Amino acid sequence: MAAELTAIQKTLLENIADLHEIPSGAYNIRSDGGMLGRNTTANIDIVTKTDKPGIDIIIKPGTKNQSVHIPVLITQTGLKEMVYNEFFIGEDCDVVIVAGCGIHNAGDEGSEHSGIHTFHVGKNSKVKYVEKHYGTGEGTGERVMNPSTEIYMEEGSHLEMETIQIEGINSTDRRTYAKVEENASIVIKEKIMTHDNQVAVTDFKAELVGENSSADIVSRSVAKNHSKQTFKSNIIGTSACKGHSECDAIIMDQAIVEAIPELTAANIDASLIHEAAIGKIAGEQLIKLMTLGLTEEEAEEQIINGFLK
Amino acid sequence: MLELRNVSYQVSDDDAGEQKEIIKNISLTIEDGFVAITGPNGGGKSTLAKLIAGIYTPTEGQILFNGDDITNMSITERSKKGITFAFQQPVRFKGLTVKDLIKIAAGKNININEACGYLSEVGLCAKEYIDREVNASLSGGELKRIEIAMAIARKTPLTLFDEPEAGIDLWSFQNLIHVFENIHEHAGGSIIIISHQERILNIADKIVVIAGGEIKHYGPKDEVLPELLKGAVPAPGAVSDDTTLGCPTLLDKLK
Numbered sequence: 001m002a003a004e005l006t007a008i009q010k011t012l013l014e015n016i017a018d019l020h021e022i023p024s025g026a027y028n029i030r031s032d033g034g035m036l037g038r039n040t041t042a043n044i045d046i047v048t049k050t051d052k053p054g055i056d057i058i059i060k061p062g063t064k065n066q067s068v069h070i071p072v073l074i075t076q077t078g079l080k081e082m083v084y085n086e087f088f089i090g091e092d093c094d095v096v097i098v099a100g101c102g103i104h105n106a107g108d109e110g111s112e113h114s115g116i117h118t119f120h121v122g123k124n125s126k127v128k129y130v131e132k133h134y135g136t137g138e139g140t141g142e143r144v145m146n147p148s149t150e151i152y153m154e155e156g157s158h159l160e161m162e163t164i165q166i167e168g169i170n171s172t173d174r175r176t177y178a179k180v181e182e183n184a185s186i187v188i189k190e191k192i193m194t195h196d197n198q199v200a201v202t203d204f205k206a207e208l209v210g211e212n213s214s215a216d217i218v219s220r221s222v223a224k225n226h227s228k229q230t231f232k233s234n235i236i237g238t239s240a241c242k243g244h245s246e247c248d249a250i251i252m253d254q255a256i257v258e259a260i261p262e263l264t265a266a267n268i269d270a271s272l273i274h275e276a277a278i279g280k281i282a283g284e285q286l287i288k289l290m291t292l293g294l295t296e297e298e299a300e301e302q303i304i305n306g307f308l309k
Numbered sequence: 310m311l312e313l314r315n316v317s318y319q320v321s322d323d324d325a326g327e328q329k330e331i332i333k334n335i336s337l338t339i340e341d342g343f344v345a346i347t348g349p350n351g352g353g354k355s356t357l358a359k360l361i362a363g364i365y366t367p368t369e370g371q372i373l374f375n376g377d378d379i380t381n382m383s384i385t386e387r388s389k390k391g392i393t394f395a396f397q398q399p400v401r402f403k404g405l406t407v408k409d410l411i412k413i414a415a416g417k418n419i420n421i422n423e424a425c426g427y428l429s430e431v432g433l434c435a436k437e438y439i440d441r442e443v444n445a446s447l448s449g450g451e452l453k454r455i456e457i458a459m460a461i462a463r464k465t466p467l468t469l470f471d472e473p474e475a476g477i478d479l480w481s482f483q484n485l486i487h488v489f490e491n492i493h494e495h496a497g498g499s500i501i502i503i504s505h506q507e508r509i510l511n512i513a514d515k516i517v518v519i520a521g522g523e524i525k526h527y528g529p530k531d532e533v534l535p536e537l538l539k540g541a542v543p544a545p546g547a548v549s550d551d552t553t554l555g556c557p558t559l560l561d562k563l564k
């Protein structure tokens with residue numbers, strides 16, 4: 001039921017979901033506010049919301065080793081949309097969910113995608129969630145993405161969220177909230193690079209409410225040129241739990257990086273740690289790679305690629 | 310062939326508000342072969358190596374490499390001409406793996422077996438290390454061997470090692486000697502090793518002694534080493550193999 005992909009749509013799909021063709025398994029491809037294709041499977045159902053734009057993704061209990069792709073493509077200049085996607089993941093699942101948004105803006109009007117994702121992760125389920133953002137296009141129009149993610153984790157569940165934004169997004173404001181119950185754990189890995197005059201704000205909040213719950217938030221970022229980044233994290237422990245947040249940023253040129261880690265412990269057995277480091281590329285790292293034959297620019301590129309790998 | 314002509318290097322000493330001469334008018338010609346540089350700490354050995362590698366630029370004098378004047382060439386240019394420098398204190402990289410660095414050092418896309426070969430040469434169990442990040446999780450000794458493996462992978466006409474033994478335990482040091490014996494046997498070109506270890510000096514063809522920014526001795530090992538060792542008799546029961554030619558002895562000798 002999928003339509004043929006255009007060259008631009010293919011490029012965007014490759015960049016945000018490593019997809020070269022329409023994926024196998026369950027998927028929903030949204031393009032310029034409409035549905036480009038959808039496939040459901042025996043275990044994974046995708047239903048269009050009736051009260052607002054967006055979809056419900058319903059994964060049956062016990063679904064293992066299956067994946068859902070829900071990429072969003074925008075190729076129309078001036079398109080602004082707000083989408084609500086809700087994931088209902090049954091108990092004892094083990095699934096991979098790949099979202100992501102690619103904007104190709106060839107015009108002079110701003111294109112904007114705001115996605116509000118809500119996850120209900122059932123007992124003892126394991127979820128890997130990947131969200132990549134990518135912008136391109138020769139137009140002067142801004143490419144804006146404001147993703148919001150709410151995650152409710154039931155007992156014994158585990159979710160790993162990986163967010164990647166490497167280039168082309170002028171402005172992003174990411175908000176993530178997680179509520180973690182007994183024996184459940186969440187791992188968030190963020191990779192972000194901003195350049196020119198881009199602005200990126202990320203704000204993570206994790207509430208560890210259950211015994212033996214845990215959160216690990218790791219952000220690695222590179223800020224180039226005149227770009228500005230703000231990293232906020234807040235881990236709140238109200239039970240015997242473990243929380244760790246780490247923000248590690250490379251600052252270059254005239255960029256500005258702000259790191260605001262926050263911890264709140266409301267239980268004597270809550271163990272919370274935060275680490276934040278901002279610095280330029282170490283001179284000795286550049287020198288070492290130059291003694292191996294790289295130019296300063298090549299050395300810089302290797303260091304950044306490795307850092308964001 | 311490397312030639313230093315009247316090379317000096319001065320830095321400004323901010324505290325004293327004056328110029329300090331670290332290297333004083335050194336002239337030195339190093340032919341192909343294995344040359345060890347030794348001398349007391351603070352004598353200018355590492356500075357000399359950094360001047361050769363291009364990390365520092367001489368305040369006076371000229372450096373020639375195979376007849377070309379490289380005095381004002383960048384680190385990268387010198388590296389491309391065939392100069393490799395293994396640091397005394399290896400650098401850590403978040404995110405770059407051992408394999409990444411060995412690939413960069415080799416200057417081409419090498420396969421896993423080749424990369425592992427270089428690690429095995431320095432006594433590292435290659436499979437355990439090849440995908441490790443070169444970050445704080447590696448010990449000083451492990452980093453040091455990876456640094457040496459990178460230098461081997463580059464196979465350049467001139468390789469400088471700054472105190473390869475520093476940070477390596479005694480047991481591993483035995484293996485390290487074999488590594489350098491191997492390099493000496495199989496590699497062409499020049500190898501310059503800054504070292505305090507008698508066993509390393511012992512496998513050199515020539516030895517340069519530097520103290521106070523000047524060359525005090527330069528000659529064949531058989532001439533220089535016995536001179537250095539005179540007066541450096543190990544205490545009874547000490548392992549003579551690991552006699553460290555430390556400061557006091559040398560300073561005495563050089564007076």
